[in-house]
Amino acid sequence: MDILSIIGILVGIGALLLGNLLDGGHIGSLLNGPAFIIVLGGTTGATLLQFPPAVFIRSVKMSLWVFRPEKQNLKGQIAKIVGWSTLARKEGLLGLENVMSAEKDLFTQKGLQLLVDGNEPEVIRDTLEVEMTTSENRDLQAARLFEAMGGYAPTIGIIGAVMGLIHVMENLAEPALLGAGIATAFVATIYGVATANLIFLPVAHKLKLHVLAATLAREMIIEGIIAIAEGENPRNIELKLSGYLHDTNRT
Template identity: 40%
Template structure:
């Protein structure tokens, strides 16, 4: 689990609350039900209106993933593929059927089953590329939904402020109440800006980034299993797949792997 989103959102709201406290104001002056209901309710409503109900349900289903952020590390994918290559060289491609039964990843399972069934390499590549493209479109629907809400929220906040100011103008005969009423009117704009920049846009960007990482993982698996089908030597296959990983990520994974090996040796020595 990668808690970056949770940490970032908490720090962002914490900064606002810290500012309010340092200014000597009260949090209750910001936590007004009426503008919050308008901003959050109307933002979600127009988000639904901008797409389809299916898009909305896809976005809701993807929301927990934005906070969990579970993505298989590239080095782990490479080790898995290299293990498959070693198995194929020792037991033949038919052994991939047993490996397919042992994995939980549907994408890898289908790829291995097709290898065991003798599917042509070019046809298998087309099949896997189509599946990757479909997954990319599906993942980006959720990201687009939250990003679009991030665009609507500030404007909806302004609408709430205009509505409240209209109510203020109706009560000009009561000067003593104008100050609190005007202050309350701008709370809607505040929540529009806060929800857009502290919630919707970060969640949309997070889902888009997770989608990119998942596509990279699936692409790595695709190239790996196709090389296994072609009979690539396991060590060379591992080097080839590592060359596909960005330098910073590869170095980090190699360091983690080396540290893990050192710890294992220390335990054996003890």
């Protein structure tokens, strides 16, 4: 569980509500159904128009990473790679067949399969890098969906404000209806700017960090498998891969 994500949402929204209360306002003044429908519905509609279904579905699945990110246990992975190297030196590459069948990660399993099949290091690297790049691009596109929502929300909020003012102008002769129109106008702007800067954009950037962390872990796996294919000493492999532990983007 990513506690910072929860704290961030609570602090951000809490600061707005507390500031409103200290300024003499009340929470009820920020609750407006029409403004909510305009901003959320308009933002969602524009986003659906921009992105294909596959990206949208992927973004929904990835949104869970904000609170429950996929852990990248680089230390544990390095230990596994060193173990594979030691086994390969003792029993040959075919000795990794049992390891390959027990590996749950499909990317790692594919790398071990290429290794056991006796492919040249460059062939292994090219094959795995294609898959790594494709996966990274797919997930970055999904993260950009939230970035797009962060761009649309403030603009839709302004549209909601203009619609509210139009409603006000249409009812100048009926003072009782002016309050609702003005409230929708200003609250729609707040909804648009607040959701963009407190939710959509932070979520997009956090997801990008998780995507980069996953790519880093796969880069390390590639380097480890290539080192095994080239017959490097297990100790040297461990020293080489330990450099990945210093990256600040890993989870």
